[in-house]
Amino acid sequence: MERHYGLAELVVAVKMDEIERHKQKLTAPDADAWNSQMYKVRVFDQLISDSDPNLTNVLIGENWKIWRLISLARFARTKKAKAPKDLVRCDRQLLEN
Helix, strand or coil: CCCCCCCCCCCCCEEEEHHHHHHCCCCCCCHHHHHHHHHHHHHHHHHHCCCCCCHHHEEEEHHHCEEECCCHHHCCCCCCCCCHHHCCCCCHHHHHC
C-alpha cells in the first residue's frame, strides 16, 4: 500500500486556550452549548486515541467556539477507547456521520 502524506492548515482567531480559561476562572455564557462542544472533543479524542490530550490543545475562539489542535502523530490504531469514562454523551450528528 502506498502512503500519501499531506498537511492542512486553518487559521482561526483565538481568545485563549483551556488552561488560560481555568486560570482566569471564566465560564462560558451558554453552559449547555459549551458542554456539547466538549463532549464532541472527548469523543474525537477517543476515536483517534490522542496521545497528548493537554488543555493547551483546546482553543477558545469567538463566541466560545472550541477549536481542537491535533497532530497526525497523535493518531493511533486501536479498537478500544483509551478512557471510556469520558464518553458520557455523543452528539447524534457526530455519531451518524
